[in-house]
Structure formats: structure tokens, C-alpha cells
Amino acid sequence: MRQSRRDFLKKSSASAAGLGLIIPDFSFFRKISPNEKVNIGLIGARNKGYNILSHMMETGQVNCLGICDVDRNILEKRIEDVKKSFGQIPKGYGDFRRLLEDDAIDAVIIGTPDHWHCLIMVLACQAGKDIYVEKPLANSIEECNLMLAAARKYNRVVQVGQQQRSGEVWNSAMAHIHSGGIGVIKRVNVWANFPYGMGASKVPNETIPKGLDYDFWLGPASKRTYNPNRVHGNWRHFWDYGGGLMTDWGVHLLDMALWAKNIQQEPMSVIASGANYNLASYCRETYEIMDVSYPMEDYFIHWTHTAGLAIGPYEKPYGVEFIGDKGAIIADRGDWKILNGNKDESEEASKLAKANFNFTGKSAMEIHVLNFLRGVKERIATNCPVEIGRNVALYAHMGNIAVRTGENVLEWNTKLGNFKGNSKGNSLIQSEYHGGWELPSV
Known part of the structure; x- marks a missing residue:
């Protein structure tokens, strides 16, 4: 090597x-x-x-x-x-x-x-x-x-x-989906509701802790006075460092929606709305509540999250619902099952669908x-x-950008790599580098 x-x-x-x-x-x-x-x-x-x-x-x-x-x-x-x-x-x-x-x-x-x-x-x-x-x-x-x-x-x-x-739960679900088990998929609903998405309660700025090279931690991000809520554990709630629940859980779960149809192309358009409440109490820039849709020619992906909660559809805090013309599948990291309107039939169908998959019991990690x-x-x-990581990251970032621009609807020009006629959205495509660091060239 x-x-x-x-x-x-x-x-x-x-x-x-x-x-x-x-x-x-x-x-x-x-x-x-x-x-x-x-x-x-x-x-x-x-x-x-x-x-x-x-x-x-x-x-x-x-x-x-x-x-x-x-x-x-x-x-x-x-x-x-x-x-x-x-x-x-x-x-x-x-x-x-x-x-x-x-x-x-x-x-x-x-x-x-x-x-x-x-x-x-x-x-x-x-x-x-x-x-x-x-x-x-x-x-x-x-x-x-x-x-x-x-x-x-x-x-x-x-x-x-x-x-x-790599996870066996998701691979077995995809094997059934790709074999046509629930027919042609027309829609996928994705959600992720977690308390930590609210961010931490506000605290005053502090002296930089001994041992932490805070300037190096900031790196290419804007220079800021040290506050513990912007670093270890809570950094992803600020645009300089992360994208909140949308990029944290979004890339995991939206990736499943893309995988179901083997979608490799970038979004054609994104429709999004979001809201931030309780900002007086919480240290956060990213959105507490978001609703994002990705319409395609023959497919529709919908994402939603609500921070502060740990419950959602099917009594799950997070999950993916694949809807086909012959049935549906509901999945999370623990398991998946077929839904067809009859509980007994659904349980039997789920059992049969998993019978031929070679489960080893190893964790996804x-x-x-x-x-x-x-x-x-x-x-x-x-x-x-990297191609898969890039593609789903674009979906997640575009959801955030659509809300941040305040215009809510964005159309993507794949050839030019920018948003059609939207200067606000285009200004957020590239991060600004500070502190003497420069965006790398390849």
C-alpha cells in the first residue's frame, strides 16, 4: 500500500x-x-x-x-x-x-x-x-x-x-422494493422528530476552556466569541458549521428514498417551508420545523421534521414510508414491515418477504x-x-436553502450547477472561508 x-x-x-x-x-x-x-x-x-x-x-x-x-x-x-x-x-x-x-x-x-x-x-x-x-x-x-x-x-x-x-434492515427492504414487491413506488414520506433539534438552552459567552484551540476549531468559519453552545455537541444548529436535522438525519433517511428508485440525479426542484419558535430560550439558527418536497417526473419525496418531539407517524420518532401501487412499507433502523390494510396479511407478507434474505445479525456500523x-x-x-454522499447532501442542503432564501420554491439547473434565476439561493451554494483558510481547489 x-x-x-x-x-x-x-x-x-x-x-x-x-x-x-x-x-x-x-x-x-x-x-x-x-x-x-x-x-x-x-x-x-x-x-x-x-x-x-x-x-x-x-x-x-x-x-x-x-x-x-x-x-x-x-x-x-x-x-x-x-x-x-x-x-x-x-x-x-x-x-x-x-x-x-x-x-x-x-x-x-x-x-x-x-x-x-x-x-x-x-x-x-x-x-x-x-x-x-x-x-x-x-x-x-x-x-x-x-x-x-x-x-x-x-x-x-x-x-x-x-x-x-450497509445495514441489513435497509438492504432487505430494498431487495423487496426492487423486486417489485409493492409495485411501482410513486411517493415516499420521510420524517425525523428529535428533542435535540431544539438546540441547547441559552447561556452567556465564556472564556475559552484550557486545552481547546478555539481558533483552529472555527477554522474557515466566521470568527466568534466563545460560547459552549456553539462547539462540542451543539455545533450542528448553526449554519457556519452544520445544517440542523435536515442535514443530520436528512441525509440518512432521504438516502433511503433515493435508493428505493435508484435515483442518481440531483433534485429538479424543491418546495420548502420552515419555522423557528422559542429562539429567545434556545441557542439555534437552524429550523425547528421544516416541510420539504421534491417533485420529480414520476416520483415524489416528502420530508418533515419537528424538533423537541420524539414521536411521529406510526408512533415512530423517525421513519420512511414507501408507497407503491401494490402496497406500502414502513421502515426504521430496527425493522420494516409491509402494510396492505390487513394486519394478519401484512405480518405474513413481511415474514415471507424477509425469508430469503441472509441476515447475519451484524450492526450496520x-x-x-x-x-x-x-x-x-x-x-x-x-x-x-462519494457520489452517493454528494447526491443526498444536495437534496438536504437545497431544502435548507429554499427556506433560508424566504422564497420557498427553487428550481435547479443541473448543467450550470445553480438555481434558476435565484441570486439568493445561488449565494448559499458556496461557503465563505475565513481566518486565512481558503476553499481548496482541485
């Missing part, structure tokens, strides 16, 4: 043209023995990043050579966690660029807030690393485009952290990381490559 940067840049080339779902050509990289371990570096270690690393290390196929975090307290804790749980002592970094300079590292996990994903992934691609990047792919449409371009130009194996693409490691070793595409 080792090669010099010069050899890497000499050999790498774009694997395909356009933005369609095309499997890259990894053939110039040598395949390695299944018994050889992959050397991993983790960037962003507080929560999900370390969760991903733990799943990888539990496979026995990984060495952790480095961990990077801008909070020294988290960094030291995670190094100790790896030592205690897995008997390895990774090197610690406060700057991800120093970690990427280690030629011994084969692949990196990007577990940072969304506004850092693009810069880190593009530089990782240029450094010859494969990438497991958390969802959503990026914090803006243009960043998603750059990440796709970088992965293709440098022929990197990428897994986006949409682990439902376990399968997802195993799939990534296989991709790295064998130089093959993953279950959720």
Missing part, C-alpha cells in the same frame, strides 16, 4: 467524467493480503469519530497510528482509550496537516464538524490517503462538488458515513467499516461512495 507522493501524483488520474455514479478505477494500486492491517489516522475524536475508529479496531484489521483533535483534553483521553481498549499507542496531533504528512498512514477517518470535511478530505486525497468521512459529506453544495472531484482525480477509496447503506476496509485493501468501490 506504500508509495511515494511523487509516484502517487504521477499515476493518479480522473476516473470518470461528469457527476454520475461511476465506479472509479483503482487498478494501479496493488491489492494487499487480507491479513495485512490498514494503518488508520483519526481526525476529530470527540464523539462519532472515535465511535468509527472503535468499530474499525474491533475488526482486528487496523492499526491506529495517529489521532488529531483541536481539544487537548479530548486528544489525551482518546489516546488513553485506544491504549486501554486495544493495546496501541497512537501519536497525538493538534493539526491534521501534520497527521497527513505521515506516509505510513493508509487512510483517515474524518469525524470533525461538517465545516471541516471538505478541506481535510481534499488534502487527504492529495496526500494519497483513503477516506472514511462522516455525513453529511460537506456543509455546502460547492464543497460536495470539490470532494467528489478530489476523490476522482486522486483515485481514492471513500466511504461516507451513511451506514444505512460493523458492516460499513468492514466494507470500507475491504475497499481499501482490494481497491474497490464502497457501499456509500
